Amino acid sequence: MSEERGNDSPSEMRLSLKQSSVSGGMPNFSENKKSSTKSVVSGSLVSSSVSVTSDQSRREPLNFSDKKSPSAGSVVSGSLVSSSVSVTSDQSRREPLNFSDKKSPSAGSVRSGSLVSSSVSVTSDQSRREPLNFSDKKTPSAGSVRPGSIVSSSMSVKSDQSRDPPLDFSDKKTQSAGRTLDSDFQTHSNHKNFKDNLLGIFQELENKIINFLKNELERFRKILQKDGTQEKDFVKDFNENKCSIKEAALELTLCFLREMKQHEAADTLEDDLIFIHQLKCSLKNKYQCVFEGIAKQGDSTLLKNIYTDLYITQGCSEQVNIEHEVRQIEVTSRRHESQEIPVECTKLFEAPEKDKQIRTVLTKGVAGIGKSISVQKFIMDWAEGKENQDISFMFPLPFREMNLKETEKLSLMDLITQFFPETKGLNLTRRNRFKVLFILDGLDECRLPLNFGGNVTRADILSPSSLDVLLTNLVNGNLLPSALIWITTRPAAASKIPPDYIDRLTEIRGFSDTQKVEYFKKRFTDENQAKEIIDHVKKSKSLFIMCHIPVFCWISATVFQNILEEKRKNLKNNEAGDSSKTLQESNAEDTPKTLTQMYTHFLCFQIQQSRKKYDGEYTPDVSWDKDAILSLGKLAFHQLEKNNLIFYDTDLEACGINASKASVYSSMCTQIFKEERGIIVGTMYCFVHLSIQEFIAALYAHLFLDKNKTSVFAQDSTEQANKNEAMVDLLKTAVDKALESDNGHLDLFLRFFLALSLQSNRQLLRGLLTQQDCNEQDYKEIVQYIKLKLEDNPSPERSINLLYCLNEMNDQTLVEEIQNHLSKGSLSSGDLSPSQWSALAFVLLTSEEELEEFELQKFKKSDECLIRLSSVIRTSKRALLNDCNLTEKSCPALATLLGSDNSLKELNINNNNLQDSGVKKICSGLKMLKCELEILRLSNCSFTEEGYKALALALRSNPSHLIELDLAGNDPRQSGVNQLTNVLKNGYCKLKILRLNDCNLTDKCCSVLSKLLGSETNLKELNMNNNNLQDSGVTYLCTGLKNKKCKLEILRLCKCDLTEKSCSDLASVLNSDSSSLKDLDLSNNDLHDSGVKLLSEGLREKCKLQKLSHQF
Structure with a gap:
């Protein structure tokens, strides 16, 4: 490097450095000194034009400090130096501008007053741009300027990778580096003119x-x-x-x-x-995109293009799961939507009452119903700024992905930054006004113990713990108590979260009938094709019910679209006159009408698509890879036995599937691989839907018999397997295994397994299943075996499933028998066998007509009939079970249906000998939040204060629905009345009508009832007919009736041993401003004319009474 100095004279320096990249640094606000290579003496005027082509050069920060900064060279104060410098150093860099008022040391200096115009070309390999520095302390620089110096810098950057060139506020185009050097030198050659221009330049810059x-x-x-x-x-x-x-x-x-x-x-x-x-x-x-069902590589659909609103309801069942999810779908599809409280997905955390806060929401729904899609839509609405903008941060954490972190020790912030690297540096605790939402999707897929009772307490989001400890403390509110939590799950896993930690229970119901149609119309842009598919699905009851599940809609659409395309291809090559043939007009065997046929078509289509993808050709005949399907089937079967829907590499390897080649199976087993921003969250696998896993498992059981000549159920058995087991024996074993299940998890597997033994279904699987079809004798034998099992009185749910199995096997004999009985009206007088009772329930459940009212007397007055038809009762709105000789024996069935998904609004059990024990059992269902019964009639059911106590506890647990309660003819005694009235005083209890006629009440009971009338109760009608209340009892009642809080409009006191004295008390009530009475019944009391006269005096202008009954 060369250096020139001049005293009050211009001088020029030229540097040339050869390098290839420039990188920009971050702004620096530090006040520390930095070393440099050049210093300009304070007071000098330096005009610099610099050309930089370095790969790693960076600009030093602006320095507004008042102290010296060291430098390699300095310019004497006041000097004017015009410099054009060529530098070939490897480490040259552009130093920051220094606006300090103090001297900065430098390697070379220019005297004060000198004018320096510098044009520098820099191509150093390691040059870099320093950050802006606004500190008040010294900052090193390549050149240091003494106080009073003026520095004008023009920089030309020509490197390949340089960034952030200086802002250009000029109105003219920037010239080349060479021309700028000449121009600057000429412009500033006249020192006096240049100094005169600086004031204007800096005023404009400012x-x-x-x-x-x-x-x-x-x-x-x-x-x-x-x-x-x-x-x-x-x-x-x-x-x-x-x-x-x-x-x-x-x-x-x-x-x-x-x-x-x-x-x-x-x-x-x-x-x-x-x-x-x-x-x-x-x-x-x-x-923003959704892979619907099985997406081809790179094939996705924008969520907004296919999303259909799902029906989300308030509350969910607290019962033990005793039925397969498909049965739950079949039941809920018959429910009346008007009975349920819908909840908009965007308003999950809005409390119905202003004084209540919702922190944790649990949403349940069967597999494939749309839980994850609802989560996806919720997230997208927030991310696009459409909904819930009061939430600051939203962190979706699927359990299936968190399972891979099971063995790691990490803090909550570590967990967040691993899933969302862009949040690194975020401090969630620094502000109280943060509103954060954690979405824990797929609780049923969680492989953690979630030990809420045994885990240690953690309140520090930076403290490392096991994932199980983190999640339990997050849910129970120890970690980030202000955070919102949304958990989704299948019904069977909902109990993993203690109910005390849940503020709102919701349930996704899936598609209504209208939404099913809407889905197909969105799925198919061709209106005629959409209509044709909708019409066909509606013709099959079982298929239309299953379309309640969005994933099944996709499966159906995939199959029918393929069938239509194939038929149109074939018709195009045949007679033109047949080209209008539709799905309904096609051959029966070509168009699926049962679930088994649907899934068989679906499997064939997926295998054909796979061949077309990998082999490049499409053939109508399926070419089966038996080994691959056996491996896939083994995975499906063994994971079904364990109730697992999500699998990991170890699960695949246990079934002989190489995890690295799992994509071969992706035509039926969706591979979910997460690799984002360089962080591999992990690899997980699952079938598109549980029903597909069950179908593949059933197919595997047949393939296993083909290959090994023994039962798949004998693999883990200690008994020696029969090496020549017949198909019919295997079918019987499957029936027994399914009936042994407590929760029905093998119910749909059994339907598929039995139906796959039929020749009509195996025809589609030709080339895969080689064993002989189930012959006519075997067919009759297994049908008879199922009917015998129905005679063994299995639970109603298992019985219904066996009827569905017979339906899949095309056996309608039991159903036809029952339909014959119904047409003749002979059911009420004749005795039905257990299997016929089950068939009756099946016929009623699969009827096209919506069941508004169920009347037990039309069938048979017995406990057995009620128990057998309980699954039908739960789908009706009104159940009339009065006068049917019912006992305590039928009450557990009533409790189960009240506490489960049901449509009941009115239950009439009048005049049955239930006793206290029976009423207690009914109340165990009545207290469940799922029970939305509005009218309960229990008159003359032979129960006492124990029954009243049970009813009071049920109303305390579930006070929001019951509005009418008839307890006539049951003696509560004083303690029973006390228990009941204490609950009714609570304003949350919605009861409006209470009937206590013929209950042996006395005047002492009226004292308690008076306090009830003067409370916050919602009671509008009270019937106390035929009780020995006497005048003293009415006196008590009138005290409550005069209370301003009293809302009672109807009071019935017929035959209560009253005299004219009661009339005086009642007249004062009627004449008061606070009275709400509109209907008063005093008939069959000894009031005399004098009593009636007293009453008439109360009937003045202020009186609201509209009806008075006083006949004797």
Whole structure:
């Protein structure tokens, strides 16, 4: 390097450095000194034009400090130096501008007053741009300028990878580096003129900087004010048009806000502009598309194009799961939507009561019903700024992915940053106003113990713990108690979360009939094709019911679309006259009408598609890979036995599937692989839907028999397997295994397994199943075996499933027998066998007509009939079971249906000998939140105060639905009345009508009832006919009736041993302003004319009474 000095004379330096890249550094607000290679003496005037082509060069920060900064060279104060320098050093870099008022040491110096114009070309390998420095202390620089010096710098950057060239505020185009050197030298050759121009230059520069910062600060202010649309636009603009000068303005703002102790404003601005925006962008990219069913590689659909609103309801069943999810679908599909309380997905955390806060929501739904899709839509609405913008951060954490972190020790913040790297540096505890939502999707897939009772307490989000400890403390509120939690699960796993930690229970019902049609119309743009598919699905009751599940809609659409396309291809090659043939007009064997036929078609189609994809050709005949299907079937069968839907590499390897080649099976087993931003969350596998897993498992059982000549159920048995087992024996074993299940998890497997033995279904699987079809003798034998099992009185749910099995096997004999009985009206007088009772229930359940009212007397007055038809009763709105000789024996069945999914609004059990024990059992169902019964009639059921106590406890647990309670003819005694009235005083109890006639009540009971009438009770009608209340009892009642809180409109006191004295008390009530009475029945009491006269005096203008009965 060469260096020239001149005293008050211009001098020029030229440097040439050869390098290839320039990298920009971050702004530096440090006040520490930095070393440099050149220093200009304070007071010198330096005009510099620099050309930089370095790969790693960076710009040093602006230094506003008042102290010296060391440098390699210095310029004497006051000197004017015009320098054009060529530097070939490997480590040259451009030093920061120094606005300090003190001297900075340098390797070379220029005297004060010198004018230096420098044009430098830099191509160093390691040169770099230092960050802006606004500190008050020394900062090193390549050149140091003494106080009073003026530095004008023009920099030309020509490297391949350089970034952030200086802002150009000129109105003219920038010239080349060479021309700029000449121009600058000529422009500033006249020292006096140059100095005269500087004042104007810097005034203009000051105005531009001030205007720019004012504009940015105004934007920042509006962002902090949450100024609606403008706020979103500013945040978007900042991130989409991000540049170093905007980032520097933000850093300046944050720095000064924190120096002013305005930490909340600084944190909020940083969160909105950086963390929240980046998280929303990440979630949008991840969740905007949906892979419906089995997506081909790279094939996805925008969520908004296919999303159909799902029906989400308040509350869910607390019963033990005793039925297969498909049966739950079959039951709920008959429910009356008007009976349920719908909840909008976007308003899950809005409490119905203002004083109640909802922190944790648990949403359940059967497999494939749309839980994850609902989560996806919820996230997208937030990320796109449409809904729930009061939530600051949303963190979806699927259990299937968290399972892979099971053995790791990590803090909550570690867990968040591993799943969302863009949140690194975020501090969730620094502000109390944060609103954070954690979405824990797929609780049923969780392989953690979730030991809420035994795990240690953790309250520090930075403290490492096991994943199980983290999640339990997050849910129970020890970690981030202000955070919102949304958990989704299948019904069987809902009990993993203690109910005390759940503020709202919801359930996804899937598609209504209208939504099923809407789905197919969205799925198919061809209206005629959509209509044809909808019409066919509606013709098959079992298929239309299953379309309640969105995934089954996709399966059906896939199959029918393929069938239509194949038929049209064939018809195109045949006679033109047949080209209009539709699904309904096609051959019966070609079009699926049962579940087994649907899934068989689906399997064949997927295998054909797989061959077309991998072999490049399509053939109508399926070419089976038996080994692959056996391996896949083994996985399906053994995981079904364990009730697992999600599998990992170890599960695949246990079934002989090489995890690295699992994509071969992806035509039926969806591989879910997560690899985002360089972090591999892990690999998980699952079947598209549980029903597909059950179908493949059933197919495997047949293949296993083909290959090994023995039963698949004998694999883990200690008994020696029969090496020549006949198919019919295997079918019987499957029936027995399914009936042994407590929760019915093998019910659908059994339907598929039995149906796959039929020749009509095996025809589609030709080439795969080689064993002989079930012959006519075997067919009759297995049908008879199922009917014998029905005679053994299995549970109603297992019985219904056996009828569905017979339906899949095309045996309608039992159903036809019952239909014959129904047509003749002979059911009520004749005795039915257990299998016929089951068939009757099946016929009623699969009827096209919606069951408004069920009347037990039309069938048979017995406990057995009620128990057998309980599954039918739960689908009706009104159940009339009065006068049917029922006893305590039938009450457990009633309790089960009340506590499960049901449509009941009215239950009449009048005049049955239930006794206290029976009423207690009924109340165990009545107290369940799922029970939405509005009218309960229990008159003359032979129960006492124990029964009343049970009813009081049930109303305390579930007070929101029952509005009418008839207890006539049952003696509560004093204690029973006390128990009941204590509950009814609570304003949350909705009971409006209470009948206590013929209950042996006395005047002492009236004292308690008077307090009830003067409370916050919602009671509007009270019937106390035929009780020995006497005048003293009425006196007590009138005290309550005069209370301003009393809302009673109807009071019945017929035949209560009253005299004219009671009339005086009642007249004072009628004449009071607070009275709400509209109907008063005093008939069959000895009132005399004098009593009636007293009453008439109370009937004045203020009186609201509309009806008075007083005949004797």
